[in-house]
Amino acid sequence: MPKTITSPVPKFPGTVVLHDPLPLSAVVEWEEALADCKGHPCGAALKILSGMFAEGADRDAVAAEYAAHYADCVESDRRPRCLPGLSDTAAQARTMKAIRPCVAEWHVENFDLANPPGSPKASRSRFVAWLIKEITDLYTEEDPTGDPNASRPAPGTG
Ligand SMILES: [Zn+2]
Numbered sequence: 001m002p003k004t005i006t007s008p009v010p011k012f013p014g015t016v017v018l019h020d021p022l023p024l025s026a027v028v029e030w031e032e033a034l035a036d037c038k039g040h041p042c043g044a045a046l047k048i049l050s051g052m053f054a055e056g057a058d059r060d061a062v063a064a065e066y067a068a069h070y071a072d073c074v075e076s077d078r079r080p081r082c083l084p085g086l087s088d089t090a091a092q093a094r095t096m097k098a099i100r101p102c103v104a105e106w107h108v109e110n111f112d113l114a115n116p117p118g119s120p121k122a123s124r125s126r127f128v129a130w131l132i133k134e135i136t137d138l139y140t141e142e143d144p145t146g147d148p149n150a151s152r153p154a155p156g157t158g
Contacts, residue, residue: 002104005134011123014108016131020138026101027139033098039085045069089118092128099128102135 003020007013019026041049048069051062066084073082086094096116106113117124 003134003138007108007127008130009123009127011120012108012111012127014111016103016108016134017105018102018134018138019104022102022135022138026098029098029101030135030139033095036083036094037086037091040083041066041070041085042073042082045073045082088125089121092116092125095128095132099131099135102138 001020003018004015005018006015022030045066048062048066051057051065052059070080070082070084073080075081085091093116096113100113103113111117111127116128
């Protein structure tokens with residue numbers, strides 16, 4: 001059964017119908033997008049980043065050190081070894097691409113799914129966060145426990 005959700009963001013009113021269940025191909029894209037957003041710091045980068053949590057840490061200095069590190073952290077074939085993750089805005093753009101295959105119907109006139117609006121920033125962020133939460137809820141729904149056949153009448157008694 002597709003799931004209809006209603007936008008809580010006044011700037012972008014409307015409804016969205018999500019595939020339920022989500023297609024396997026869609027969740028593959030979903031996981032890739034989330035991984036891209038998070039980034040993959042290498043061991044050396046993690047060590048630098050842990051400086052953020054030191055007492056009296058100069059967070060700007062740590063961020064600058066990390067930026068300098070990952071710019072040069074590449075494999076011998078120049079593929080990046082250390083991936084920094086995306087800024088909030090870039091992460092939303094990346095995630096929107098992965099949201100598309102999860103959508104069965106789109107009824108939000110002010111928000112073009114194929115070419116999402118960038119502004120106003122606060123409304124856009126809230127709208128994208130809402131979509132991410134709804135899809136995450138669908139994707140991470142708990143496996144029900146119990147006997148799936150328990151409510152069926154036994155053969156010959158129904
Ligand atoms: Zn690195």
